[in-house]
Amino acid sequence: MPVSVAIVGSGPAGVYTADALVASGADISVDIIERLPSPFGLIRAGVAPDHQTTKNITKKYAKTLDNEKVRYFGNVEVGRDISLAALREIYDAVVLAIGAPLDRNPGIPGQDKAGVYGSADFVGWYNGHPDFIDLGPDLNVAAAAVIGIGNVAIDVARLLVRTKKELAEADIPDYAEDAILKSAIKDVHIFGRRGPVEAKFTNVELREMGDLENAELAIDTDHIPADAGDLPDRDKRLKERNLETLRQYSEMPRGDKPKTVHFGFYASPVEILGGEKVEGIRLERTAVENGKAIGSGEFFEINCGLVVTATGYRSGALEGAPFDEKQGIVPNDDGRVDDGLYAVGWVKRGPSGVISSNRPDGKTVAGHILADVHGKKPGRGAFKKHLQDNNVRFVSLEEWKKIDAAEISNAQGSHPRKKFITVQEMLDALN
């Protein structure tokens, strides 16, 4: 009897786990269960719509889904359509690959004002994730602030100042493209409590900011240290590359582009100002000591009508699985959670690293599964019966391929696809 494995979540971590399981050559059957009809998690709904080269990794993932030992069950949410306990009764092993879809609480007084969004929601909105299409952020404001100094903050800032030409090859939904192109935003401030050495931007993302068609960059030269300090060689090289890029930006003569992205290092937001709606932010100047931001007691304010906090993500608790509230992950020992229960990717490690950082998790957990469990439970047949008995309309791989093809053929101009933005639209495309 083959070992039956259910992988919950079809993002990178889920797909890499499936890939490692089938590559092992073991007698195995792997079912990938995904709450949306569309697969691939944050590759579809997190990676910026103007980064199509990155999104192209889904072509590789599609090959894993095509493997004869793998089945895709889209539009099935564990916790809604089947409990985790029931799933564990059916499969020899269950792998949680559910990601970290919630914003970590930034803890800034005033953060509940209208016009303040977590990046999970805001990024989901411009990427057409069905949960966030009604977010309706008001971009008819003069200035926006993005809190955080990592790649997600850069993505948000960049998207806010993109032009029609720059979005021509993006798979951004029409409503988000219209809002961005009609936006009155002239200034986007990126604020971080710490400095350029501590910033988590990758150099590729940082350099892309130098090529914006419509926006100048503003950085205080005094905020760029002469060197990256005492760091291991590789880190030092990467950080010094960023310092060099920032230094070039700070020394560039100011042009006449209508918008400006301001890099505001050493600035800790202490309050979001305004009435019901955000009107500004109050920040405290900081200095970094031993990697920590220390307040200087000097405060300043900026006006802005939109705030996006990009200060990290966390997983949510799934009934039937243990959960570490503090770390926002499912606690695990190298991917092992409980008998026959495993975790990979962001729900296992927390929200860090790049797409390929999820690959080793898949390999490790595939190894654990093959060492720990034997083919004893019914697997796929019993799962399909559960779905049928409970009238769950799952989306198969063949059906996803039809949805995918329809999105591609609906694309206009040089856009690569026109995403369906509701679950119903995706299901309707199958009729």
Ligand SMILES: Cc1cc2nc3c(=O)[nH]c(=O)nc-3n(C[C@H](O)[C@H](O)[C@H](O)COP(=O)(O)OP(=O)(O)OC[C@H]3O[C@@H](n4cnc5c(N)ncnc54)[C@H](O)[C@@H]3O)c2cc1C
């Ligand atoms: C805004 C943003 C931009 C990024 N850009 C880049 C980039 O350009 N380059 C890069 O290398 N990395 C990027 N990353 C990082 C990369 O996306 C992550 O490393 C990766 O997606 C994590 O994979 P994962 O499988 O753990 O989670 P996810 O990709 O989040 O996948 C989790 C999947 O589980 C599904 N799911 C959740 N709960 C359930 C449930 N109960 N039942 C069934 N299914 C469920 C979700 O719908 C989702 O499809 C970005 C991350 C973010 C947030």
